[in-house]
Amino acid sequence: MTKKQPNLREVSVGVVGLGLMGSSIVAALLIAGHQVKAIAAIPEDVEGADLRIEKQLRQCNEAGLVPYSPDVYAEQLTISVDYNELRNCAVVIECVLEKIEIKSSVYNKITAIVGAETVIASNTSAIPISELQTYVDKPARFLGIHWAEPATMTRFLEITCGKLTDPQYAQYIFRLAHRWGKEPTFLKMDIRGFITNRLMYAVYREIFYLIENGRATKEDLDKSFRYDAGSWMTLMGIFRRMDYMGLKDFALIINRLFPELSNSETVPPLMQEMVSRNARGVHNGKGLYPYSNGEAKEWDDAFADFNLKIHKLAAGYSAEKVREQTS
Numbered sequence: 001m002t003k004k005q006p007n008l009r010e011v012s013v014g015v016v017g018l019g020l021m022g023s024s025i026v027a028a029l030l031i032a033g034h035q036v037k038a039i040a041a042i043p044e045d046v047e048g049a050d051l052r053i054e055k056q057l058r059q060c061n062e063a064g065l066v067p068y069s070p071d072v073y074a075e076q077l078t079i080s081v082d083y084n085e086l087r088n089c090a091v092v093i094e095c096v097l098e099k100i101e102i103k104s105s106v107y108n109k110i111t112a113i114v115g116a117e118t119v120i121a122s123n124t125s126a127i128p129i130s131e132l133q134t135y136v137d138k139p140a141r142f143l144g145i146h147w148a149e150p151a152t153m154t155r156f157l158e159i160t161c162g163k164l165t166d167p168q169y170a171q172y173i174f175r176l177a178h179r180w181g182k183e184p185t186f187l188k189m190d191i192r193g194f195i196t197n198r199l200m201y202a203v204y205r206e207i208f209y210l211i212e213n214g215r216a217t218k219e220d221l222d223k224s225f226r227y228d229a230g231s232w233m234t235l236m237g238i239f240r241r242m243d244y245m246g247l248k249d250f251a252l253i254i255n256r257l258f259p260e261l262s263n264s265e266t267v268p269p270l271m272q273e274m275v276s277r278n279a280r281g282v283h284n285g286k287g288l289y290p291y292s293n294g295e296a297k298e299w300d301d302a303f304a305d306f307n308l309k310i311h312k313l314a315a316g317y318s319a320e321k322v323r324e325q326t327s
């Protein structure tokens with residue numbers, strides 16, 4: 001498979017599933033310059049999909065990330081329930097509920113329409129790509145493209161190959177992703193949780209262990225994460241941070257600390273309790289913290305505002321830019 005750097009306008013990309021992430025991915029692809037075929041996986045998706053996509057585009061315009069108002073993208077976008085619209089897509093990204101039976105039925109509908117060379121990808125957060133690709137005709141062209149919300153403003157993108165993926169397709173997406181303004185990671189063979197979830201779940205295991213053993217409150221743990229890790233993570237990542245600290249005491253501390261960290265393999269009782277209370281956090285006011293009516297919207301607005309600022313801030317501090325300043 002040889003694919004050279006095309007004009008993005010000539011590359012149609014399909015997105016199937018227009019919920020929270022699907023709408024956000026559609027907006028990111030429009031901004032990158034693609035023709036986008038947005039397919040409503042269920043009829044309810046159609047309702048409000050145009051407004052959800054428009055809201056994302058408007059926020060980017062108001063924030064100065066893109067110079068165009070949402071109407072400029074109208075002719076690049078098709079919203080439909082008809083999978084036939086995917087016929088000429090070079091890439092189709094599935095973004096439906098995290099259930100294998102739903103995703104697999106969507107793959108059947110996609111593969112019945114698209115060409116044999118069309119890359120088919122899932123935005124799954126946690127289902128192994130090797131497992132999902134067993135439901136796809138010509139599985140060599142199937143891989144994971146895991147976006148972070150909001151897809152228009154985050155630089156993160158995880159590209160993951162399954163056992164049957166031909167790496168050439170992943171390389172093609174890796175190159176394309178740079179043109180979407182991303183800093184993609186590339187996992188040659190999928191592992192459960194990919195990269196980010198493995199890191200975050202190691203942290204979740206430890207925070208529940210600390211709370212449940214009465215060592216610290218959730219407020220303390222949040223403060224530690226926000227004002228310690230949060231103050232250097234976006235700038236340095238983890239390995240550069242260790243270099244920056246001088247690497248001196250890490251081996252000593254690892255030796256003393258690793259045996260004391262939680263190695264639990266079960267759902268923490270506090271999380272189990274949240275599940276049994278149907279706690280959905282900001283979405284239904286039942287969470288690890290209390291929430292009043294309307295607080296979900298306040299957190300949504302704060303997150304959108306913060307994302308925008310950190311997106312701009314991070315752009316000025318890539319490793320290349322920091323090096324440029326010293327040369």
Ligand SMILES: NC(=O)c1ccc[n+]([C@@H]2O[C@H](COP(=O)([O-])OP(=O)(O)OC[C@H]3O[C@@H](n4cnc5c(N)ncnc54)[C@H](O)[C@@H]3O)[C@@H](O)[C@H]2O)c1
Nearest residue numbers: 017018019020021022041095096097098123124125147149
């Ligand atoms: N929300 C996030 O921050 C986030 C981040 C990364 C990855 N993801 C992944 O993206 C995918 C979609 O997540 P979301 O947050 O957009 O969810 P969502 O609940 O907002 O949207 C789910 C979508 O699934 C589809 N759907 C629902 N029932 C269906 C059915 N019976 N048949 C076919 N399609 C159906 C619809 O298109 C619906 O809009 C999931 O795999 C999720 O793990 C989400």
